Amino acid sequence: MDMMRKDIHNSEVPVVCRSCEARHGGVCGVLTPQQLVELSKHSTRKVVHAGNEVVGQGERVASYSNILKGVIKLSKMMADGRQQIVGLQFAPDFIGRPFHHESTLTAEAATDTEVCVFPKPIIERLVSESSNLEHQLHNQALKELDEARDWMLTLGRKTAQEKVASFLYLIATHLDPEKGESMTYELPLSRADIADFLGLTIETVSRQMTKLRKDGVIQIENNRLVTVPDMDRLSRAAGND
Amino acid sequence: MDMMRKDIHNSEVPVVCRSCEARHGGVCGVLTPQQLVELSKHSTRKVVHAGNEVVGQGERVASYSNILKGVIKLSKMMADGRQQIVGLQFAPDFIGRPFHHESTLTAEAATDTEVCVFPKPIIERLVSESSNLEHQLHNQALKELDEARDWMLTLGRKTAQEKVASFLYLIATHLDPEKGESMTYELPLSRADIADFLGLTIETVSRQMTKLRKDGVIQIENNRLVTVPDMDRLSRAAGND
DNA sequence: GATGCAATTTGATTGAAGTCAAAGAGCATG
């Protein structure tokens, strides 16, 4: 990564902020060297452990962050405690909205996570200066919108079996975008989180996982380690035909 | 409206495109007079009757449009015919995405609709020229994202009763944003569409409407005309505490 | 106002997912 950076730019100006270190993508990817120098002065790298909140529902948002590592879950909660996960964010996604000061949802680390945090005024100034950056954020919003709408179809019209398969497929494709025929990965969510993402109960998720295992669509070790021998078969089980 | 326009601008330059006529908002609202002149040369006003497609799922998109009047439903369909409405668009929303050439969903008129249509290259040039316009589209995308996520909570975690009440509340607030205590309106969707929006069957929607009527939360005339005597009560029935 | 058709409602029954309860695994800690 470091080598590539040198090859392309062949100079001493930074191409990522100090806190992000060698990671491209996210906000850093579209800034000028001068903007990166400025950003580096105010950004800090932070570790957020699984289960900790990044931003609470209804809270004032004082900072923005790039995800460097791990998975963040975005969720909404009703007054009586019913909860729905409305999105998952992976590196190098951006958390927070310039010029919107109140969050309508809770962002919480699903796994242990590393983020690069900037103060609000800095990122807002960069957005005003750089139409590139707004374009980048606009594109992420459109990607999130597409994902949200795909998930609405899953929530509204799929069976419990298809929902669980859809979830396993979604995670697989996000963790490894080059799709081979088979793959093995660590689930970033507990059964309770999966249930909240799928609009099901823990017990139903468990039963459907067992069924998919018995049918040979997946193998499971230690509750979290999933092997998908045939991605196309999983996709079919998810109802994506 | 025309009078207001004159008062504010006091000149002969257009403030909306020819086809949109006196309507502000949507794309027109953020363009310069020169851009509006340019846009007017290529835009056409079009009537789309209820049930007709504006853009089909997977089709190449050759144009963009502003909704002037009526309601457009955005939906996704599975191979076996199961359908989910993933969004409703009202005037003056914009339909279409600059630089994305394939639609991932179907846009269909729910009611008789009027739209102002522009060819793709025109709007893409205007977006490149005007950061204002991208900002406007970005904001609409964020609004749609918020609405999609709110609806995910409804789809995943609410009961049939709460879903139907949520729908009636959603339509009421979109058709008349100044919320009085009571209101009467024409439903823009059939029972079948409501079912597809809520992830329910027609029969369940009907039963829950009947129940809300018998409980005095709403009154219904001629299937489509709904009166809500107490919006707060409807909101509570929708689970929005 | 009678006719025909689609949209909506209502009823009887079934079934998928939820609830309640208990047992079993996984994983830290002393």
Next chain:
DNA sequence: CATGCTCTTTGACTTCAATCAAATTGCATC
């Protein structure tokens, strides 16, 4: 390696919404 804890699975039973099957209503047309 026993202890205590949480997380997950499994089992028995219930319930809410789906399905299947008529009625009924609304509405355009003759």
